[in-house]
Amino acid sequence: MIISVASGKGGTGKTTIATNLAVSVGKDVQILDCDVEEPNAHLFLNPSIIETEKVMAPIPEVDETKCTYCGKCADICRFRAIIVLGETILTFAEMCHSCGGCMKVCPEGAISETGRELGIVERGNRNGVGFVHGRLRVGEAMSPPLIRKVRSFTNPELLTIIDAPPGTSCPVITSMKNSDFVLLVTEPTPFGLNDLMLAVEAVRILKMPHGLVINRSDIGDGQVKEYAAKKNIPVLMEIPFSRKIAEAYSRGQLIVDAMPEWRDKFLGLYHRIKELAN
Amino acid sequence: MKELVIISGKGGTGKTSIISAFASLAENKVLCDADVDAADLHLIASPQIDQRNDFMGGNKAFIEERFCTECGLCHELCRWNAINDDFIVDNLECEGCGVCVYFCPEKAIEFPVQNCGEWYISKTRFGPMVHARLGIAQENSGRLVTLVRQEAKKLAEKNNLDLIITDGPPGVGCPVIASMGGASAVLIVTEPTVSGRHDMERVAQLAAHFKVPAMMSVNKFDLNTDQTLSIEKYAETKGIAVLGRIPFDTALTKSMVQAKTVIEYDKDSVSAQAINTVWKQISKYLNDN
Secondary structure, X not given: OEEEEEOOOOOOOHHHHHHHHHXXXXXXEEEEEOOXXXXXXXXXXXXXXXXXXXXXXXXXXEOOOOOOOOOXXXXXOOOOOEEEEOOEEEEOHHHOOOOOHHHHHOOOOOEEEEEEEEEEEEEEEEOOEEEXXXXXXXXXXXXXXXXXXXXXXXXXXXXXXXXXXXOOOHHHHHHHOOOOEEEEEXXXXXXXXXXXXXXXXXXXXXXXXXXXXXXXXXXXXXXXXXXXXXXXXXXXXXXXXXHXXXXXXXXXXXXXXXXXXXXXXXXXXXXXXXHHHO | OEEEEEEOOOOOOOHHHHHXXXXXXXXXXXXXXXXXXXXXXXXXXXXXXXXXXXEEEEEOOXXXXXXXXXXXXXXXXXXXXXXXXXXXXXXXXXXXXXXXXXXXXXXOEEOOXXXXXXXXXXXXXXXXXXXXXXXXXXXOHHHHHHHHHHHHHHHHHHOOOOEEEEEOOOOOOHHHHHHHOOOOEEEEEEOOOHHHHHXXXXXXXXXXXXXXXXXXXXXXXXXXXXXXXXXXXXXXXXXXXXOOOEOOOHHHHHHHHOOOOHHHHOOOOHHHHHHHHHHHHHHHHHHHO
């Protein structure tokens, strides 16, 4: 089973929920941190990293001894990553989307592929909880190919928990595609509600079952709950604001380590999700 | 003309609440919400939309069934597995590269441009504002960010305003890169947590990579003063101007619930006073540099 933890708004507690859920389940579980722009799960899990892999995106390399400057490559490229000016051909690695069109269209076979580093994927575990995350190279714009690489380590034998990035655009969709359940984490404030509504639209486009965790449930107002009731979205867990939780979080400590009584609540959350996903 | 872009790396550190307060404090400015993926500034600024525009993003392939001979070439060429065995294109997977369109021997593939969202020019009680809404599950957020920033600049020029305050997106990827290019300075708003620190370091590296001067302020600093101190030390070693700290204060949430800035809600609250100090430091920085 694949459970994605998503939110729309950043900083609502996705990583907190994903990591505490994974550790509470404890075995036959893996966590995939797909927030490759700002991965945080490792800060709370401290996994031992067993393997580090550089992830490359294919980009064109032109052999100018073969190039006749016909310009077909520049015509096919939708991303202005290759241009021909008279007898000069230029490639712009950071613009390239790796479609391979230029290489395919070149009549002289002058274009081959080399790589641009997108970032790294690191794999390991913590006390039996499998761990995979991606780290986008600072300066790299395109996260979806790196997210796909992280997702490729989904093990169908295990419970897979995906920590998704915030927002509702392509990186989020790439992260949570084909999940059996999406756990939406929000806070009961106008910003939380606005971004939750966007996230719910995204999840409904993907037609995936979903439920809600309300974090810092006693701040703000009652509008998130009213919205959830109106839209028939089950509220699966509420975590009241607590200075103790906030301080534990600030140090990188899991809730279930700081307050072990929460472990049963997270296990309860997992069982509710299992019922709803089927 | 100066443009200040507020970013954070990590989401939820208080960027939008702080910008709203700046909106109350700053004069002669345009507000620009470049967090097009999950925009929130309008919830406080309550804009009256004067102009609504479509955002046309990239193209997507569409196979005309009546011309398709199912030769399979498109399927083979597509690097995103966006074309299934029944020769239907999955819009969510299609990258818009047009390779299938170019090579289809039957010319059976259309390539319509997509409406990926909307952008707006509005009036607010703080002055003009440019904002946008990226369509759900859409791409090209970077292009939309660039567009709203260009429009904010035009609007400032037209109205003789000398400052743009831009609410940036979280993360370090495409939309963030688009939000900071050519800015006068970025303000990094972080929080004293291990994740706040981790994400601040990455976004600070990004600002350095693109050579944009950076300032930093720690929000909710009293949640962990040791962490606050260590973050500020890190920032100093990287040449980032460390501004005043902002305490944890429920007035920020309460003001948000009332759709007010914290300055409007309670200008004597501890957070309002701290943000006022930070704003004075920023104004001075922007004037001096």
